[in-house]
Amino acid sequence: MTDDPTTLKIGLPKGSLQDPTVDLFRRAGYVIEVSSRNYYPRIDDPALSCVMFRSQEMSRYVEDGVIDLGICGHDWVVENGSDVHEVCELKYSRATTRPAQWVLAVPEESEVSTPEQLAGGIVATELTGTVRRYFEEKGIELRKIEFSWGATEVKARLIDAIVDITETGSSLVANKLRVIDTILTSTTRLIANQQTWADPAKRARIEDLALLLQGAIAARGRVGLKLNVPREKLEAVLGLLPAAKSPTVNELADPAWVAIEIIVERRTERELVPRLHRAGATDVFSYPLQSVI
Amino acid sequence: MTDDPTTLKIGLPKGSLQDPTVDLFRRAGYVIEVSSRNYYPRIDDPALSCVMFRSQEMSRYVEDGVIDLGICGHDWVVENGSDVHEVCELKYSRATTRPAQWVLAVPEESEVSTPEQLAGGIVATELTGTVRRYFEEKGIELRKIEFSWGATEVKARLIDAIVDITETGSSLVANKLRVIDTILTSTTRLIANQQTWADPAKRARIEDLALLLQGAIAARGRVGLKLNVPREKLEAVLGLLPAAKSPTVNELADPAWVAIEIIVERRTERELVPRLHRAGATDVFSYPLQSVI
Amino acid sequence: MTDDPTTLKIGLPKGSLQDPTVDLFRRAGYVIEVSSRNYYPRIDDPALSCVMFRSQEMSRYVEDGVIDLGICGHDWVVENGSDVHEVCELKYSRATTRPAQWVLAVPEESEVSTPEQLAGGIVATELTGTVRRYFEEKGIELRKIEFSWGATEVKARLIDAIVDITETGSSLVANKLRVIDTILTSTTRLIANQQTWADPAKRARIEDLALLLQGAIAARGRVGLKLNVPREKLEAVLGLLPAAKSPTVNELADPAWVAIEIIVERRTERELVPRLHRAGATDVFSYPLQSVI
Amino acid sequence: MTDDPTTLKIGLPKGSLQDPTVDLFRRAGYVIEVSSRNYYPRIDDPALSCVMFRSQEMSRYVEDGVIDLGICGHDWVVENGSDVHEVCELKYSRATTRPAQWVLAVPEESEVSTPEQLAGGIVATELTGTVRRYFEEKGIELRKIEFSWGATEVKARLIDAIVDITETGSSLVANKLRVIDTILTSTTRLIANQQTWADPAKRARIEDLALLLQGAIAARGRVGLKLNVPREKLEAVLGLLPAAKSPTVNELADPAWVAIEIIVERRTERELVPRLHRAGATDVFSYPLQSVI
Amino acid sequence: MTDDPTTLKIGLPKGSLQDPTVDLFRRAGYVIEVSSRNYYPRIDDPALSCVMFRSQEMSRYVEDGVIDLGICGHDWVVENGSDVHEVCELKYSRATTRPAQWVLAVPEESEVSTPEQLAGGIVATELTGTVRRYFEEKGIELRKIEFSWGATEVKARLIDAIVDITETGSSLVANKLRVIDTILTSTTRLIANQQTWADPAKRARIEDLALLLQGAIAARGRVGLKLNVPREKLEAVLGLLPAAKSPTVNELADPAWVAIEIIVERRTERELVPRLHRAGATDVFSYPLQSVI
């Protein structure tokens, strides 16, 4: 990594978020070259330099100033108790848009149905600090909180309960576990070192980066939609469009027609297009977007 | 699968069409999550539920009402003799746009050149019912029609003839086989259960889905093309454009120029663009499409 | 390959450039089907036929007229001393836009720092002809120039020096080598047989193909950018846009606003978008391009 | 395949048994070269020629005399009703030594617990003939027996019951199915065409091949075990050895000691060795076997 | 896992040791079936049941009695401070027979050459407890010991020093690190729960298992060597053999010759065989071993 003080040092998450992160930056206009042997990916912007960390340790290196910025889950900021600035949410993981949840779970057949019943028991989790605080706040005393090195869900039948992360719940179902409480809800965040954030020039650059990353995320779930409408049906067609955003209406050479262009969510598109078609719109087509501010 | 009677149950084809089908739905605005262990993919539309079947058995489950809709080859609708409604063609397989053909083939060196010469012989095929009807209609009596569990083409030299599917003919060439007749031509179809189709509300929803899927297929072979033209060259440029579709011509701030936008086939684009360039168009560019109705 | 004299025979590079080349043609509007067993890919244009060669031998087959056109590195045109026409550069390799360099390198710890100190030594390289000419021109006599069958960089410590290709320099770093001179700089080229190029009809077709390929390359690093601007801020916004290219400004139904559309480089976009946002532009979005002439 | 009438034509099973079969022949002294593109593997014995078929269709080609010998499951001999000679069992599949079972299964939550309760229902299976005979013999009339193209176990919840193959039962557990009857038990067999088997010379060669294949299978679960014993402890040590097989006892140069060598099952070895050690045996070691007749 | 109190519950290490462990048990006479989805592998011995844990957490589950036995590195027994019985060493990892070492390392260019110079600095490691004790014993106060989630070696340049595991040192070389001290040396161990070990019947069974596993390990690096020797050269030949182990000499039918059989290390074999050959031994051959007690 560079020692140039004007360069922003950014930590990118290794692991399952690595490829989506490189893709997110690509859609935001940056080329990041990651090689399997190297933890310092190249980025085509001399004002940025990158390093890869596991999401779990990111906030500690941001807090210490080893890096200025990092991308990681909110859960690990909490777990590490790191004093960092959370710039914005970045909802870009591929599989789902649901936030991740850390849940307290027991085997389906267990008689435990409340946290209180775990008093004196053993709980395994990767998030030991957060789980400790959770039980302390409830005044429940456990025998042990074991740090779990992965595959936490299979341990539920060996001890008393686990606290594990879940997005879709499918791993819980596959392991026949029952959730008895949700301990923490988490999404991915862009976080900044407090001193970096306090520097106005750096803060402006971070805000620009956040704008670009959020623009790229917004674009993925949206399309540009174009259609031509006879002037007399314009009002009817405009009535079908989502209210939140006013469409761009522009003139055509043929004065009897106007062209409409609007950015819509992909889920809206699939309901809207058949209706527009029935309402007399012609030349309806949609196209993918790169970025939407 | 749900038991909600308003949900449309749709069968998606396992096998070589699986990934292209998920991609087709994605381009039509749906997110389908397939996991390798699960035959019930999630779809982000509560009004649809999905199950995966092999293309060969799809029409039987649609006919029986186990599912409302299915995507499969016309060939297996015919082979199964299923009473289903074929909603529309869906030409979306990746490799080629040619329809698949089931051909009667013999080794290059065989003396057989007509179906009649196969009387008393053995024919192997995956499509035994269709082949049986073919020979019955011609009044040719075979010794046996053997059901072939894959790799049919390599059996041609062990018995008398085979009936196998081919798209490009390359497998026939590689196995040195000679086609002596085409028995069935097939493309992929969206098929519906007859009762479902008879229900007007469900039929309208199926027609909307068909519109979206066909829009996504149409978009793949097309691009949006934009160019600016000096007003005095407008007529010449318009003369170069495909007649079928009128372009959108709109005004620019500079009154000496107009902007033209048109959807063209990708094959047309590659011939058109050099000509437009020579005809005085400037700022010619094209962009990919998501959907074209 | 066809024997039709009007068909243009084009050689595509096998190896690391193969997939990017197929992708480049796809973006230029052509579908090429490559099968792993076959050196004659299909292309969906009856006026073209394809064959795959290694980049190293391409220019020899173009020179001999076995093929009309080829895509290969300038370095191997030079090395082979082939008499061909270089139609245009095609900068489309994925990893980087830097040209490749053939460098004379020695181990970091070597005492050699000038080519002259290699007199009497052994140099290994894949580019023996070019290296021979390089040393001859300098009047330096080597003991041997060894043809290296790959992994040239690891031989530097076994003999005296190597001449190897590098794009990013990372292989040199990994092998702890030091560059003492650059012998040849190279980019990918479209090359044509001299007789084919001399035929006006064929030359026109080659120029059209070059236009399409270059249009596809240009599109990859650019996006279409759209924004709406209040008429009173138009001037300020226009002042922010890159000077080289005038934007398309068009009228909206609401006369207080105008719409701006412009093609910009992706690197420009990421700097421009935050500024446009601050300057009062709304509905700023960008979309990917297929081709830009 | 050859037309030489003295060559034995043998069908090898494609699919999950393919690699274990090649390995079995290798251990029996044959080198078989399978290439992914070719259904006629080479074997280093001019008196044999090979072809690959799916296990399901093997017995039909053996019955018809297309091949002399085949290796396939007993289940498909029964299903096809083929008139072939079953030469011997070959228990060599890798994962387990349990025979495969075709079971009638329903969802765990189904109310069905006897075959009779399925009257009027739909059953899906790959083994339609055998299932038809099973229900006919019981006098139970079904609505339909559907041929299932794979993934039969996931269909149990869509129709009424399935008949599917299982070795360990783990797929049944994973799909939460309950077995209500076993319809057929099957192991792998070497089968011969009846006419080939009736030919004494060919039959002798088949018996030799069976001997070698069975010798290779027997060797896999056994080891050669050697130990030295003081003469006075010989009787005690011999008393520990399995009774079925008398050990080879031989003289050593030192008359106070004898050497014992015996072939034992691997499961026996692991219990025997610690006991022999305690009984005074020294230099105990075991070695792998290639073949045991 | 079973609840049968006579069953020994054994923890097998997940990760890089998983395949070698299954292979070790196979060579010791056990078949373990691991499926990728399941943490409870089957073993063909009803008196054993298996579960997979990461090496890091093994000793904690053995200490707590969740399992009776485990296989893991000595380092993690120390790190966890677990009160367990170390039954024996098991040197069976594939790549090397060197013990693993946890070393304190700094960048090559660092000025730090003693642990004392790290006072006030940050050290990253996966083995935080052991590292804490190490520095405490030396009376050196650090600013922080950071738990490192993998890729520890690349962090050496971001903070002050790391403590990481190394077998061959190649990762240290690749990352240009310099070792300043070795903190812990570790090999793989079979460990037992203290109560289980105190039970004489269980202890005997564990000792038998240890004997078999060690026998399988010993066999891997050895071969059985056989040779025939003319009686008059016997003494000379015996003189060449390793002294540690007396060979088995036995009589042949031809009284002029004797046969010698001996177990030798593979490294010895390669030096011994050429010498035996020169000394007049004939029919020299070696064979692989399964187990050597």
Add this chain to the structure above:
Amino acid sequence: MTDDPTTLKIGLPKGSLQDPTVDLFRRAGYVIEVSSRNYYPRIDDPALSCVMFRSQEMSRYVEDGVIDLGICGHDWVVENGSDVHEVCELKYSRATTRPAQWVLAVPEESEVSTPEQLAGGIVATELTGTVRRYFEEKGIELRKIEFSWGATEVKARLIDAIVDITETGSSLVANKLRVIDTILTSTTRLIANQQTWADPAKRARIEDLALLLQGAIAARGRVGLKLNVPREKLEAVLGLLPAAKSPTVNELADPAWVAIEIIVERRTERELVPRLHRAGATDVFSYPLQSVI
């Protein structure tokens, strides 16, 4: 690589022979650790050091003394015209024991059937020097001999003929080529630098290594065979055994029986075992070998 003058530096072939070579050394008693990034594999013998070269360039580095020994094809020794000592043949490639052949081949449909008819034509080959000498010796003048960078067989239809390597002929068949002459036959060799070979101490060590490598190769195609025979059938059984090698006959405790042990080829085993069985031998079993001198 080391600079110790007593260390033998050995070149191992990269490419298709790499894995078989590592396996050959393993069977000869050496552990070689190859890492994908490193051209200097470790070997567990301090008196040897290894480096990987392509077979094509091996003999040049042996000739120059960069290495003392190498393993490569005889063809490339000839092609390079290298002055090296060929120590022995090493027939260990996996697929086949046939020697490789460099053949002059033309398309099946070509009118060329003798080398003379190629006068004035173009021939492509990887072995340009050898091909040049071949045609010069025959007094045939070609237009060009093109160096071919792989996939030579597909070029036969673009030029006049090719010279390519073949083991089984299957690539020639697949490309529909016809052989018109064989130019060179080649097997793998252990080669030594002439000066190294002239040094008696080093030569002795090379001869030992050759003995071990050849012993490992001999073992692969052979097994140890053991059987017990009643004394009265001994003569009959001995009569069945291969004459070349006298078996070891030894006494058993039971004087009515003798034990026979013999090394036989695997091809012999499969014919011999059924015969021995019929001749009254009992306890017949075979076991794999590591090395046979």
